[in-house]
Amino acid sequence: MNENDVILEVRKINKEFPGVKALNGVDLILRRGEVQALVGENGAGKSTLIKILAGVYRKDAGEILFEGTPLELHSAHDSLQRGIKVVFQELALVPQLSVAENVFLESFPLKRGGAIDWRAMNGKTQEILSSINLDLNPSRKVSSLTISQQQMVEIARALSHEAKVVIMDEPTSALTPNEVRSLFEVIRRLKALGIGILYVTHKLEEVFELCDRVTVFRDGQLVSSRAVPETNTNEVVTDMVGRAITTLFPRTHSVRGEPVLTVRGLSTDKKLKGVSFEVHAGEVVGIFGLLGAGRTELARAIFGLDPAIAGELELRGRKLRLGSTSHSAHAGLGLLTEDRKGEGLVLQMSVAQNMTLPSVREFARFGLIRAKEENSRSQEYVQRLAIKTPSLRHKVEYLSGGNQQKVLLARWLMKKLEVIILDEPTRGIDVGAKAEIHKLIDELAMAGLAVMVLTSEMPELLGVSDRILVMSGGRITGEFGREEATQEKILAAAIA
Amino acid sequence: MSQNAVNRGTARLSLARFGELGLLAVLVALFLVFTFSSKYFFTPKNLSNVLGQISLTMVSAVGLSLLVISGEVDISIGSLQAVVALPLVLVMNATGSFWLGVLPALAVGVLIGIINGLLVTRLKINSLIVTLGMYYLLRGFVYLVTGKVPISDQSGKDLFFMVGNGKLFRFLPYMALLMIVIVVVFMYVLRHTTYGRRLYAVGGSPEVARAVGINPERLKLSAFILCSLLSTVSAILLASRLSSANHMAGQGFEFQVVAAIVLGGVSLAGGVGNLLGALIGVLILGLIQNGLSLMNVGTQYQLVITGAIIILAVAVDELKKRHG
Numbered sequence: 001m002n003e004n005d006v007i008l009e010v011r012k013i014n015k016e017f018p019g020v021k022a023l024n025g026v027d028l029i030l031r032r033g034e035v036q037a038l039v040g041e042n043g044a045g046k047s048t049l050i051k052i053l054a055g056v057y058r059k060d061a062g063e064i065l066f067e068g069t070p071l072e073l074h075s076a077h078d079s080l081q082r083g084i085k086v087v088f089q090e091l092a093l094v095p096q097l098s099v100a101e102n103v104f105l106e107s108f109p110l111k112r113g114g115a116i117d118w119r120a121m122n123g124k125t126q127e128i129l130s131s132i133n134l135d136l137n138p139s140r141k142v143s144s145l146t147i148s149q150q151q152m153v154e155i156a157r158a159l160s161h162e163a164k165v166v167i168m169d170e171p172t173s174a175l176t177p178n179e180v181r182s183l184f185e186v187i188r189r190l191k192a193l194g195i196g197i198l199y200v201t202h203k204l205e206e207v208f209e210l211c212d213r214v215t216v217f218r219d220g221q222l223v224s225s226r227a228v229p230e231t232n233t234n235e236v237v238t239d240m241v242g243r244a245i246t247t248l249f250p251r252t253h254s255v256r257g258e259p260v261l262t263v264r265g266l267s268t269d270k271k272l273k274g275v276s277f278e279v280h281a282g283e284v285v286g287i288f289g290l291l292g293a294g295r296t297e298l299a300r301a302i303f304g305l306d307p308a309i310a311g312e313l314e315l316r317g318r319k320l321r322l323g324s325t326s327h328s329a330h331a332g333l334g335l336l337t338e339d340r341k342g343e344g345l346v347l348q349m350s351v352a353q354n355m356t357l358p359s360v361r362e363f364a365r366f367g368l369i370r371a372k373e374e375n376s377r378s379q380e381y382v383q384r385l386a387i388k389t390p391s392l393r394h395k396v397e398y399l400s401g402g403n404q405q406k407v408l409l410a411r412w413l414m415k416k417l418e419v420i421i422l423d424e425p426t427r428g429i430d431v432g433a434k435a436e437i438h439k440l441i442d443e444l445a446m447a448g449l450a451v452m453v454l455t456s457e458m459p460e461l462l463g464v465s466d467r468i469l470v471m472s473g474g475r476i477t478g479e480f481g482r483e484e485a486t487q488e489k490i491l492a493a494a495i496a
Numbered sequence: 497m498s499q500n501a502v503n504r505g506t507a508r509l510s511l512a513r514f515g516e517l518g519l520l521a522v523l524v525a526l527f528l529v530f531t532f533s534s535k536y537f538f539t540p541k542n543l544s545n546v547l548g549q550i551s552l553t554m555v556s557a558v559g560l561s562l563l564v565i566s567g568e569v570d571i572s573i574g575s576l577q578a579v580v581a582l583p584l585v586l587v588m589n590a591t592g593s594f595w596l597g598v599l600p601a602l603a604v605g606v607l608i609g610i611i612n613g614l615l616v617t618r619l620k621i622n623s624l625i626v627t628l629g630m631y632y633l634l635r636g637f638v639y640l641v642t643g644k645v646p647i648s649d650q651s652g653k654d655l656f657f658m659v660g661n662g663k664l665f666r667f668l669p670y671m672a673l674l675m676i677v678i679v680v681v682f683m684y685v686l687r688h689t690t691y692g693r694r695l696y697a698v699g700g701s702p703e704v705a706r707a708v709g710i711n712p713e714r715l716k717l718s719a720f721i722l723c724s725l726l727s728t729v730s731a732i733l734l735a736s737r738l739s740s741a742n743h744m745a746g747q748g749f750e751f752q753v754v755a756a757i758v759l760g761g762v763s764l765a766g767g768v769g770n771l772l773g774a775l776i777g778v779l780i781l782g783l784i785q786n787g788l789s790l791m792n793v794g795t796q797y798q799l800v801i802t803g804a805i806i807i808l809a810v811a812v813d814e815l816k817k818r819h820g
Contacts, residue, residue, distance in 0.1 A: 305706065305707060324711070325706050325707065325708075325709045325710075325711070326709045326710060326711040326714075328709065329708065329709020330709065335707070337707050342701075342703050342704075343703045343704055343706075343707040344704060344707075345701075345704065346696070346697050346700035346701050346704050346705075346767065347700065347701075348696070348700045348767045348768050349696060349697065349700060349767075353693065353696075357693075357697055357704075357705075357708040357710075358708040358709050360690050360693055361690055364689070364690045367689045367690050367691055368688055368689055368690075369688055369689060369690060369693065371688075411708070
C-alpha cells in the first residue's frame, strides 16, 4: 500500500487519569478506505483513544498526524473542522430540530444578509443522504427517528463536513439485525468514498464481516494490529484477554426446585398482554424476544418499575404488591435494568457505595452501616468480576464504561435475593468478564435462586438457560426446554 | 483497608471537600481581618453574640442541607419561623407552660413540612415553586392573624427566656450547645446510616434510587419534614430572643440559609455536600455580617459584599470541578 494512503497516524500517545494509565505509548495507522476495528476489554483504552481523536480529552504526550501534518485538538469542534467525525453511542443530535438542521448544525448555509438558506440546506442534505443510499426526509424532526436513523444523520453530518475519518463507537449495540445490515451498507459506501473508518466494537462477528484490519488494545497498550484475512477469532480473543478462553457458558446440571416466582396475567397499558409463567428455585429461565416484543417491559412490570394494569405476582406463595420497587426489593427481587445510563449509577457516589445501594441494609444494624462488612463484601466482588478501580472509594464516575457495567451487576449479585432478573447482563462487557458472569449466573441458580436472563444474544440464551420463553407482541409465544431449544425454533416463535 | 474507608472515602473524594479547605482558609482570613480591623470583634461579648446568631442559622441549615442533598429545596422556612411562633407564644401565654407551647409549635412545623412534601412528591410540582407559594402564604397568614403587631410573651417563664438567651459560663450560649448536638447527630446520620446513604442516592439520581428499591417520594417527604422540624426548633430559639411572636421574624432568613449551605458546598442539584461544609458556610456569612457591622460598614455595602462572596465561592468551586 502506498505511503500516501495513510490518512491518520497516532504516535506514542499517552494519557493518564487519576490512578489509571489509560493509554501508554500507542501507535496506530489508518489508511484511506480502510475499516479498522478497535477491540479490547473494557478499560483497555479504546474509548480514551477515540475521545482524544474527538477532541474531548487532551493527550498527555505523543503526536497525531493527519494527512502527514501534526494536529492539535482542543475541542470537538476542532476535530470536526479538521475532518474527523466521531459517532458516539450517545448521539450528539438536537432532537427538536430537523434532519437537515442537525446535519448542518455547525455551519448553516446562509443567504446573503445572514438568513438561513433553507432550500440549499435541505437540498444538500438530500444529496448527502442519497450518496449513502438513504431514504430520509431532510425536514423530519430528529426526535421522530429511530436510533438507527439518527446514527445515519450523524454520519450525514460527517459527510457535510467532508470528513476523512469517521470513528464509530459500538454503533450496533442498540440496533436490530436489519438495521445493522443497512449500517454496514452505509459503512461500505463510506469506504468506497475513500474515508478511513475506526470501528470500536465488542462483537467479533462484526469484525470479520466488515473490517479490513483488527487492532487489539489491552491495558492501555496496542497489542496487535492484523489484517483481517490473516487472522481468526481465537487469535484476536487471546490478544484481548492475554490468555486463551476455554469455558464459555458453563451450565452445570441443576436441580429444579419448587416454584418461586409465579406471574399470572400480567398486563401493562402499553405492551404486556396477560403474561403468565413460573420460575422455579435453581432454574435459569432465558427470555428472548425481538426489539419491541416486551421483554424489558415484562422485567420492569415484575419489579415494579412500571405500573401494571392487571395481573398477579406471587413469591413463594405470598402475594407481591405491584408497582412498588421498594416492596419488591424488600421481598427479595432484584432487577438489573436495561437502561444503564438513567437507572444505573449514582455518579457522585463511590464504587462501593454504588455496589451496595440495594443491599446496604444487610450490612446495617438499626440503620447504622457497618463499614467493615460493606468493604469486605464489595472487595470480594471487585475481585470476582475483575473490576478495574484504584480503590473502593474511587468515584464510580471515573471508571471506564465496562467497569461501570460490572459495578451494576455486582450490585445485584451481592444482595441476598430469591429472584434475580438480569436484563442484558453481558451487554458492553468484555469476553473475559462475560465468562465470569455466565459462571456467576450458574452459581446463583445452584444456590437456589430463581434466575431470569433477558438477552438478545442467541448463543448466550442457549448457553445459560434451563428453559427458554420467547415473547412476541407482549405475549409469550413459545417455551422450550434446554434440550429441545434451537435457534430456528426460537426465531420462529419470536416472529409469531 | 481501614474500618470506615468507604464512608470517609466519599467525604474525601467529594469536590465539596476540596472546597472546604479553601473555605476554611477564607474563614480564618476573615477572622484575622476582623480581629485587626475592629477592637470590638475579638471580645468575649461579641464572639458569644456571633455564636448565638450562627446557631440560629445553623440549626435550620442542617435541615435544609438534608433536604437539598435529597434534591429538593424549601424557601418557606423563614415564613415558617413566624408562623410556628404563634402557637408557641399563644399557648404559653394561656397555659404558662413552655413545653405545652413547644408541642403545638412543633406540630404546626411538621404539618407545614408534610404539606410542602406532599405537594412536591405527589403532584410532582417543583419544590422551589411550592415553597415560594408557601413563603408568601404563610407570611400573609401571620400578618392576618397578628394584625402586624408582635404578640409578646406574658408567661414570664424563665425557661423560655433561657433557651435563647442563656449562656454557659456567661459565654457559651445554650443555643450553641443545642446546635452542636444537632450538627453532630446529623453528621453521623448522613455518613453512617442507611438513611443518609439513601438521601444521597435519591438526590444523586431519583431514577437510580427507584431502580434499586428505594422509594424516592417517601424519602423526600421525610426530608421535608425534618427540614421544617429543625426550622421550627430554630424558630423557638428566635422567639425566645425576641421574647415574642413577631410577624417580621425570619424575614430573609430562608435566603441566608440557602446562601450559607451553597457556599459550604451543598449542591442545589442534589446528592452532594455535607454538614461540615454547611457549617463553614454559615460561619463565614455570620462573621461577615458581624464583622462588617462592627466596622461600621453600611448595610448597602454589606449586601454587596455578601452577594459577591457567594458568587465568587460558587464560581471557584465550579472552576475547580472543571479542571478536576
